[in-house]
Amino acid sequence: MHRTLSLVVILCTLMSLLHLRAADRQPSVRVPCFADPPELKLDGVPDEPFWQQAGKISDFRRFHAVETPAEAATTVRLALDRRNLYLALECDEPRGIALGNPTGSPWSGDNVEIFLASLAGHDWYRQIVVGLNGRTYNEFITEADYRKEVRITPRRWTAEVVIPREKLGKFSADTLRFNMLRKRVNADETQTWGDVIWAHEPNHFGVLHLYAPVGDVTHGPQFDSVPASGAVRTVGDVTHGPWQFDVSADAAGIAWEHSGRGNGTLFVRRAGTEAFTSHPAQDRAAGDATYSHVFLRDLAPDTVYEYHTGDRKLRTFRTLAPAPADFSFSVITDVHCRTGHLADLLNRPAVRDSDIVFLVGDMVTGVTGPGVCYDGFLDAVVKNRQKATLCVRGNHEYRGNAPEAFLELLSPRNRTSYTAFTHKGVFFLVLDTGDGITDPATPYEETQREWLRKTVASPEFSAAQFRVLLAHHPLRHQEEGGGLEILRLYRAIPPEAAAKIDLMVSGHVHFYSRQLSGKAELYSPHPARNGKIMTVLPPFPVLTCDFNGAVLVKKDADKLLVTAWGKEGKTLDQLTIPRKIDGNGPAPTERKTGKMTK
Numbered sequence: 147m148h149r150t151l152s153l154v155v156i157l158c159t160l161m162s163l164l165h166l167r168a169a170d171r172q173p174s175v176r177v178p179c180f181a182d183p184p185e186l187k188l189d190g191v192p193d194e195p196f197w198q199q200a201g202k203i204s205d206f207r208r209f210h211a212v213e214t215p216a217e218a219a220t221t222v223r224l225a226l227d228r229r230n231l232y233l234a235l236e237c238d239e240p241r242g243i244a245l246g247n248p249t250g251s252p253w254s255g256d257n258v259e260i261f262l263a264s265l266a267g268h269d270w271y272r273q274i275v276v277g278l279n280g281r282t283y284n285e286f287i288t289e290a291d292y293r294k295e296v297r298i299t300p301r302r303w304t305a306e307v308v309i310p311r312e313k314l315g316k317f318s319a320d321t322l323r324f325n326m327l328r329k330r331v332n333a334d335e336t337q338t339w340g341d342v343i344w345a346h347e348p349n350h351f352g353v354l355h356l357y358a359p360v361g362d363v364t365h366g367p368q369f370d371s372v373p374a375s376g377a378v379r380t381v382g383d384v385t386h387g388p389w390q391f392d393v394s395a396d397a398a399g400i401a402w403e404h405s406g407r408g409n410g411t412l413f414v415r416r417a418g419t420e421a422f423t424s425h426p427a428q429d430r431a432a433g434d435a436t437y438s439h440v441f442l443r444d445l446a447p448d449t450v451y452e453y454h455t456g457d458r459k460l461r462t463f464r465t466l467a468p469a470p471a472d473f474s475f476s477v478i479t480d481v482h483c484r485t486g487h488l489a490d491l492l493n494r495p496a497v498r499d500s501d502i503v504f505l506v507g508d509m510v511t512g513v514t515g516p517g518v519c520y521d522g523f524l525d526a527v528v529k530n531r532q533k534a535t536l537c538v539r540g541n542h543e544y545r546g547n548a549p550e551a552f553l554e555l556l557s558p559r560n561r562t563s564y565t566a567f568t569h570k571g572v573f574f575l576v577l578d579t580g581d582g583i584t585d586p587a588t589p590y591e592e593t594q595r596e597w598l599r600k601t602v603a604s605p606e607f608s609a610a611q612f613r614v615l616l617a618h619h620p621l622r623h624q625e626e627g628g629g630l631e632i633l634r635l636y637r638a639i640p641p642e643a644a645a646k647i648d649l650m651v652s653g654h655v656h657f658y659s660r661q662l663s664g665k666a667e668l669y670s671p672h673p674a675r676n677g678k679i680m681t682v683l684p685p686f687p688v689l690t691c692d693f694n695g696a697v698l699v700k701k702d703a704d705k706l707l708v709t710a711w712g713k714e715g716k717t718l719d720q721l722t723i724p725r726k727i728d729g730n731g732p733a734p735t736e737r738k739t740g741k742m743t744k
Contacts, residue, residue: 172341173340175202176355177201177355178225180196181228202223203221204222209337216337220337234304252281254277259274259326261345264318269548271512271518272286278296294307320355344545382408386403389524391439401438402439404435405436417452427439472701472702474499475698477691479507479654479690489529500698504616504651505536507618508540511545513545515548537556538576538578539618566607571611575613575615576616587631587634615649618653620650644684645685657693658695663686692718
């Protein structure tokens with residue numbers, strides 16, 4: 147009964163949201179671009195005269211109910227000069243300010259989320275979250291990249307924010323996309339300017355119309371923003387990549403983006419040999435660049451190949467090895483565009499030495515095009531790793547105005563984000579669990595379920611020493627991060643096949659946890675989650691990655707040794723999973739549980 151009511155609530159909510167989107171409102175405001183820097187004392191109090199000339203936004207509405215005006219007054223003022231974007235916030239709070247936990251996230255108390263984006267020939271966005279507890283969160287920009295000051299009084303708070311234009315992406319001289327969400331904890335109200343269902347939807351942000359004040363000659367193409375990292379390119383220069391996709395024992399895909407409208411060619415040789423073979427790419431125009439990919443077949447298993455795209459810069463990949471052997475693999479989830487964090491994880495020795503790294507969803511928070519994938523995680527993968535890396539969609543890769551870009555880059559052959567393969571005796575079953583709430587099932591999900599039924603009935607699945615299930619959403623009650631799609635997918639697996647699975651690793655919930663085989667109780671170092679009772683009891687352990695960590699699995703002939711890391715490489719948990727015989731075997735044993743209790 148509880149599950150039925152939950153589904154009804156979700157469906158009603160979705161219908162309501164879709165009704166609101168039908169009456170989409172896209173507000174706009176004129177924002178001046180000054181030739182000379184305005185006089186500003188950055189103290190959090192927007193009392194300088196130039197703020198009165200700035201663009202003014204005050205028509206905030208309730209998030210998910212944009213027909214209803216916000217309860218408390220919120221005003222945002224915006225202006226630009228040649229170097230900076232300036233924002234001033236004035237927020238009334240008649241119910242009293244909630245500062246939040248000073249050591250918690252910025253969302254623990256009152257906060258604002260500032261979003262900037264461009265869709266005019268460029269696809270990028272920036273997110274800055276300012277919490278009144280003094281904490282921040284940023285995507286595609288760091289706290290060191292901008293300046294801010296906040297002034298708090300009992301019933302009102304104000305702020306000033308200065309963002310260098312070079313820290314933004316390139317944008318047109320005429321428009322910029324903007325939105326702000328304001329959370330008022332004591333009023334249980336979130337305000338928005340644009341009509342967004344998900345926060346990261348730049349195509350539904352409001353529009354800033356940029357103009358030069360009378361007598362100012364700075365407006366025009368020469369006033370465009372150009373990133374500091376921008377470089378002059380010649381036709382054929384590699385702008386992003388190359389990266390791998392669909393690597394198996396006898397095949398591998400290589401993709402990259404290069405400048406101009408030329409045809410791509412991949413040059414490949416087996417390591418240790420002299421001659422390269424050339425392979426013409428399948429090319430697709432991508433703005434002022436070309437996206438190319440090549441799929442190589444008839445390769446030798448467990449073999450290193452060298453390749454380049456015409457620039458003689460050698461990179462390597464290694465095909466997979468079906469024959470049993472000892473190895474390790476790592477799982478990382480929920481990077482959410484924190485590329486510095488991703489680079490740090492990829493360069494930790496245990497992850498660097500892993501045969502395969504699985505990036506299991508929410509690498510970005512919304513997809514506005516390929517540029518967000520490059521900036522959010524893919525460039526960091528190319529720079530920091532040449533071994534096999536497999537990227538899987540999470541629910542956030544379904545969000546934004548161009549979610550198809552993820553599959554265009556990482557699955558150009560079949561446009562799917564689910565797969566299965568064997569490496570050194572481990573059968574990996576990788577699922578695409580969708581946006582987490584879709585009901586009824588989509589044709590894509592129906593196809594995946596049929597593929598899944600056939601896959602778990604295959605001799606390869608049964609013959610493996612171990613079987614590992616990877617998916618963004620964990621198999622759990624809805625309140626603990628589960629999704630409708632993962633439950634439907636799991637029910638497509640016959641019980642006798644599910645009993646053969648040794649381990650599931652997921653993400654989505656942003657904290658580490660484990661649920662042992664057939665057990666209802668959840669264990670986690672997070673005090674609010676430890677000891678919770680789950681309603682789905684799979685016959686294998688289910689782990690979720692910590693928001694700041696990873697899961698490392700070392701495999702030998704008899705067992706899987708699992709280590710979960712948290713922030714700064716701190717070990718959160720370890721457990722040993724003995725090999726099952728005919729789908730049965732001893733229960734996993736815990737080697738280290740930290741502060742977790744039974």
